Amino acid sequence: MALIEAAGLRKVFRRPVKDPGLGGALRHLVTRRYTDLVAVDEVDLSIEAGESVAYIGANGAGKSTTVKLLSGILVPTAGQVRVGGTDPHRHRIANARRIGVLFGQRSQLWWDLPVRDSLALLRDIYRVGDDDYRRRLERFDEVLGLGELLPVVARKLSLGQRMRADLAAALLHAPDVVYLDEPTIGLDLAVKDRVRAFLRALRQDGTTIMLTTHDLGDIEDVCDRLVIIEAGRIVYDGALSRVKDEYVRERRMRLSLDRDPAGWTLPGAVVTPGATGREIVVTFDRLTLTAGAVIAAVSAHAEVLEVHIDEPTIEDLVRRLYAGDLTLAAQT
Numbered sequence: 001m002a003l004i005e006a007a008g009l010r011k012v013f014r015r016p017v018k019d020p021g022l023g024g025a026l027r028h029l030v031t032r033r034y035t036d037l038v039a040v041d042e043v044d045l046s047i048e049a050g051e052s053v054a055y056i057g058a059n060g061a062g063k064s065t066t067v068k069l070l071s072g073i074l075v076p077t078a079g080q081v082r083v084g085g086t087d088p089h090r091h092r093i094a095n096a097r098r099i100g101v102l103f104g105q106r107s108q109l110w111w112d113l114p115v116r117d118s119l120a121l122l123r124d125i126y127r128v129g130d131d132d133y134r135r136r137l138e139r140f141d142e143v144l145g146l147g148e149l150l151p152v153v154a155r156k157l158s159l160g161q162r163m164r165a166d167l168a169a170a171l172l173h174a175p176d177v178v179y180l181d182e183p184t185i186g187l188d189l190a191v192k193d194r195v196r197a198f199l200r201a202l203r204q205d206g207t208t209i210m211l212t213t214h215d216l217g218d219i220e221d222v223c224d225r226l227v228i229i230e231a232g233r234i235v236y237d238g239a240l241s242r243v244k245d246e247y248v249r250e251r252r253m254r255l256s257l258d259r260d261p262a263g264w265t266l267p268g269a270v271v272t273p274g275a276t277g278r279e280i281v282v283t284f285d286r287l288t289l290t291a292g293a294v295i296a297a298v299s300a301h302a303e304v305l306e307v308h309i310d311e312p313t314i315e316d317l318v319r320r321l322y323a324g325d326l327t328l329a330a331q332t
């Protein structure tokens with residue numbers, strides 16, 4: 001059995017429907033109406049110990065809800081989750097000892113305490129032994145430069161310093177599994193590199209990592225498996241290297257011509273003017289048209305002087321996914 005197993009996982013949120021204004025609020029008190037929102041729908045996931053998985057999808061796709069279900073914060077409406085063979089919600093305390101969670105936008109440090117005191121409290125909560133505690137702080141200092149942050153009160157930390165301290169707080173009890181939500185958001189390049197190096201080291205130590213991020217650099221650096229969720233459903237689960245070939249069907253070709261082919265169209269493609277009057281950009285679906293067919297068709301109207309094919313990048317795919325203008329499900 002894999003370390004993390006989810007089968008047919010579903011989470012439905014019930015939301016009150018209120019008409020606007022005071023009248024609407026009063027009516028709602030008398031006749032309550034609700035709509036159901038399916039945030040996670042029939043999700044199957046199987047993650048082996050030591051795997052590092054990037055979990056991505058547009059805003060509202062269901063990433064956080066999945067992580068909350070896997071970490072036992074939420075109870076599924078249907079389906080099953082097992083982490084290390086146990087139900088993370090029913091065995092929340094046992095589960096808390098084996099997982100670490102970092103939400104980049106929120107801190108788990110005590111705001112008015114120096115970082116050192118927050119870590120000491122977490123040490124007591126998780127019953128980390130003195131030797132382990134000392135060794136781990138030394139390691140956090142080596143990789144994250146934690147030492148200089150220990151005397152600083154949490155609310156005085158910069159964002160990058162806070163993230164380094166929060167990583168230490170999430171990992172102090174050496175969890176087997178870590179869920180990281182945007183661990184490099186808003187960080188400058190130097191700190192980002194440091195955090196990524198730390199995550200790579202964590203991975204080498206055999207920690208299972210589930211990472212949610214907008215940053216392709218994080219994904220490429222830390223993960224070898226990519227899971228994409230769209231409107232609550234998993235639409236891709238596989239190697240990072242395969243996703244582009246499998247899902248980005250759109251190709252863009254820029255052609256320089258000897259004359260302006262005004263009004264020229266091509267069925268199955270979108271033709272737009274390029275940077276100069278004699279350049280056109282043809283956007284087409286690589287499964288229904290080939291580059292050769294595009295060139296042959298335009299050659300009947302003008303001489304083709306130069307051809308440029310813009311290969312889609314994974315970065316582009318990730319960016320468009322987050323912008324909500326790429327639908328993978330419809331292409332499968």
Ligand SMILES: Nc1ncnc2c1ncn2[C@@H]1O[C@H](COP(=O)(O)OP(=O)(O)OP(=O)(O)O)[C@@H](O)[C@H]1O
Nearest residue numbers: 013015037039057058059060061062063064065066
């Ligand atoms: N506690 C809740 N009550 C009602 N609806 C919720 C609740 N939590 C999440 N949702 C809804 O469920 C859907 C999925 O939300 P979720 O936070 O899992 O998305 P996400 O992929 O993490 O998005 P983001 O990238 O914006 O954080 C959204 O439509 C959201 O509004």
